[in-house]
Structures are given as structure tokens and as C-alpha cells.
Amino acid sequence: METAARYCDRHGLHFTPTRRRVLELLLTRHRALGAYDLLEKLREEGLGSQPPVAYRALDFLVTHGFVHKIEHLNAYVACSHPGEEHAPAFMICRTCDAVVETPARPTTGALGSAARKIGFQIETTVMEASGTCPSCRPDATG
Ligand SMILES: [Zn+2]
Ligand SMILES: [Zn+2]
Secondary structure (H helix, E strand, O other), rough: HHHHHHEEEHHHHHOOHHHHHHHHHHOOOOOOOOOHHHHHHHOOOOOOOOOOHHHHHHHHHHHHHOOOEEEEEEEEOOOOOOOHHHHHHHEEEOOOOOOEEEOOOOOOOHHHHHHHHHHOOOOOEEEEEOOOOOOOOOOOOO
């Protein structure tokens, strides 16, 4: 939260109450939230009931790296290490939608060497793995 506030300060950006609240909502849940869910929350709190308000706030947060979009779920999660250059990979639980962000290096490993072989330069990759988180595994003991 402070990282985002400082970043906006430094870059002369407006960290509006809506942007702040959207980031806060995403930070307090370790799961992805869709734009519609976020809009519902904002409406309940009287921060804006117009979809563009939520979308603009999300756009802002994604552009500046505080939030990542999970293409697979069409939803958003707060970044675990904002302010750092990184290529995240996501592990998404099919059962509870919990999302874990891990750093990934798309230019190394199998994908990287395949790309080098054909002379392809990777700029961005979307790495999203779906499966079952520890708490949703049937054999979990709790
Ligand atoms: Zn991140
Ligand atoms: Zn789960």
C-alpha cells in the first residue's frame, strides 16, 4: 500500500480514493477478483457505481504494475512485489480461486531454449497454471 502511494507521489500520479480502495480490496484477499466483484464492493461503499470508474482504476493499477490481470479467470490480483521488474507466473486453484504469484523467467528453461532455437525473442509471456491449492486437496489433513 505504501509502495503504491510513494510511487504515485514520485511520478505525480493521482492515487484517488477509488484506486486506493481497489488495490486495498485486492491486497486483503489472496484470490482473484473480477471487475464486476470490485464494482459491487465500490458501490456498497459509495465510491462509485459506474463501471468505467472501476475499469479505469484497474487499468491504472495494471499499467503501473500494482495489479496483474489473470487472463484465465478474467480477474485481477494484487502484485506480491510491486516496484520490481518481473515476469510473474500464477498458480490458480480451480476450487477456491486462490492465486499464488511466483517469479518466472520466461527466457530460460524449455520455452527459452525453444525460442532461441528458432530465433524468436520473447517479450512477454502469460504463465498461468491451474490446479488445486494445499487447502483444497482432498488428501489435505487441514
Ligand atoms: Zn507481480
Ligand atoms: Zn483452493
